[in-house]
Amino acid sequence: MTDHRIILLCVIPLIAGLISIALINRKALSRLVGVASFAMMLGLSLSLVLKIAGAEDDASSILVSQMGGWSAPFGISVVFDSLSGILICAAAAVGLGAYVHSFSVLDPRTERRYFHPLMQLLMLGVNLSFMTGDLFNLFVAFEIMLMASYALLTIGGSVQQLRQAYKYILLNILASTIFLMAAGMVYGMFGTLNIADLARIVAEIEADPSRDLPAGFNALAVLFLLVFGLKGAFFPLWFWLPDTYYTIPISIAGLFGGLLTKVGVYTVARLFPLIFASDGTSTISDGVMLGGTSTIIQTILIVSAAFTMFLAVLGAVSQHHVRRILSVHVISQVGYMVFGIAVMTGNALAGCAFYMIQHMVVKCALFLCCGVMEKHAGTDDLDKLGGLLKRDWFLGVLFFIAAMSLVGLPPLSGFFGKMVIIREGFAEDMWYLGIIGLVTGAITLLSMLKIWSYGYWNPDIAPTTAKPDKVKATSKPAYLAISALVICALFLGLGAEAVYKVANRAGAQLENPEHYITAVLGEDAYAEVDRLIAQREAEPSLVGDAELTLAAPEPEVSP
């Protein structure tokens, strides 16, 4: 269904960013423009999500806009489906929270260094990455987002920040270069860059027993996994994250921890179940990939998910600074999302989508709490913290709810995400991942309790000059932001059923490419695949032959 309003989600932050460049020396005005822009994004994306949630069938719940009126495989398509929708909603909410929080913690001199425009341009890149239907445009969106993130990372320019920034920037430039080459390879192999068109071509090749996917297809998939894994901080590629998030202003750390890794996870969730996780021989029935055929990519995802979850949570337990614990936890939680993607059933992908949005909100809230804790104590070292509950019980309550949501105690939001993902894991015979997920959850509880008991319950008041009343008086925007995010998290937990309606549809759309393809390319784009599948079902002999050739070599090997 065509709806051109969706591109406004990119236009609003662009215009707001440009306006706030002009207003750089007027603090109040640029804050007003920023808040207005975030509020508009949030309102618009919520109304669009409600619209597609109310749509009757899956097909009409995908909103598409073809840029410049160029029809689909040639122009750039912008697609707003259920997954993009809920992620953009969550991104706008998290962005607004971190932005309002920054009013109370950010150094005024730092704020004047183009903080406001950079936030808006970061949101532009994030929203465009969530919505674009074109691989090269995805590269451009990534670059917009990364450029803003480089600048936000070095804002203020302390020596520590500069040192860590080089690591982040160089790794991301390397990843972007690989992404660019991989996009070129996709074009060389398939002659298209449109994601829907690519999914159509791959589905046609899979449905047609006489054709094979091009040589090097798996290599291509691994290149993409490398790129997105680096951005999403998957197992062997996560080393850059904890150091980087440790040095930047805490509001920005909250935004990065909530948003940036999710963009990498989102692209994997978008591209891999549809396109790259197939080896061209998997069984197709009614256009849905049957579970059980584990491909190379799926194996890599499974291994990566297991190590990401488990090693990162061990890393978090060993840390003794609040910021570091939270940063390393970002990685561990990404592991659950990769778990959901690796299982690759509709329900698991729905769980992954739900877990992504709840993690954005909860993780950002925790980072923002950490900001106020630092204001109280002047440090985030757990050895020097203490007695925060006595000083500020309200912050304690907020932190506790957010931390328990992260751990996933029912009825809080993390529980519903983890439950669905782990249950699907067991249902698909990936019990090892399920067990690792459960153990990781328990260790997460341990590390959150560590912050709680050292920081809040510890009776010793830390030697600090800050008076509690003064801190509270200067942190009003921060409390507002954290409370709003915690209320969002509570809603995600208590109203999980309503959210899962949209998330389930997102999972179904990811699992079955038909609706995405027809929504972008037109009604009859999937007809060829359907015809091939019908043809194959009518001639079972071909499938039988394939099985015979697979089974034949065995007797020769066994003696």
Place this chain on the structure above:
Amino acid sequence: MTFVIAICVAVTFAVSIYLMLGRELKSVAMGVFLLGHAANMSIIAMSGSPVMTPDEQSLDAEAPVHLTAVDSPQMKDPPVLAERYTDDTPLAQMVDPLPQALILTAIVISFGVMAFLLTLLVVTNRKTRTIDVAELAEEARKQ
């Protein structure tokens, strides 16, 4: 032609990785710059060899007069144009324009990234009086 470009890509990549592993941030920045060029050349190589110009065709006596993607298996169809291929249109002489559009965009982006990186280098030098990776780490540890 593709083979020559492939070798160029490989050499450029090797040089750029060597530079990026250097201790001095200046050489790292130069490595990043080269990396972008290597990626762009690899897109050219992967998007198929360019169709020969009529002059080259006359030099190559073996080649058929109208060399199109259909005639020559080592050439790729430009997908945007493929359906309109006929021997007597100028389209038969054209290279697929899309990879070049991609490269143009990529060049502009890498230009921006490079500008940022060089600015960062200047700021680092002003703040720490060094652009050596090890000395920067030392400086950061002191604070």
